[in-house]
Amino acid sequence: MAYKIVPDLCNGCGACESECPSRAISHVEKLYTIDPxxxxxxxxxxxxxxxxxxxxxxxCVPA
Structure with missing residues (x-):
């Protein structure tokens, strides 16, 4: 099961992106998303x- 980022909770800090080993997290319009x-x-x-x-x-929660 993949994780997802809840848009209403994301503050756009980017702490998650640099630690993602599969580079699944990307920055889109001030928020971050996870490619499942x-x-x-x-x-x-x-x-x-x-x-x-x-x-x-x-x-960041389980999808």
Whole structure:
């Protein structure tokens, strides 16, 4: 299951983008989005999804 970013909660800080090992996170119109086709939930790189850990607004959630 991929993660997604809830637009209403995202504050556009960008903390998630640089840590994404699969480069699934992109910046679109002041907000960030996760491409579900690229998201691997950080498997093989981290113990848990870094986007969710780094998000200061809890906008990164399982899709």
């Amino acid at each position: 086709g690229k998201c691997v939930e950080c498997q093989g790189s981290y113990d848990s999804p870094m986007c969710a850990q780094l998000c200061n607004t809890d906008a």
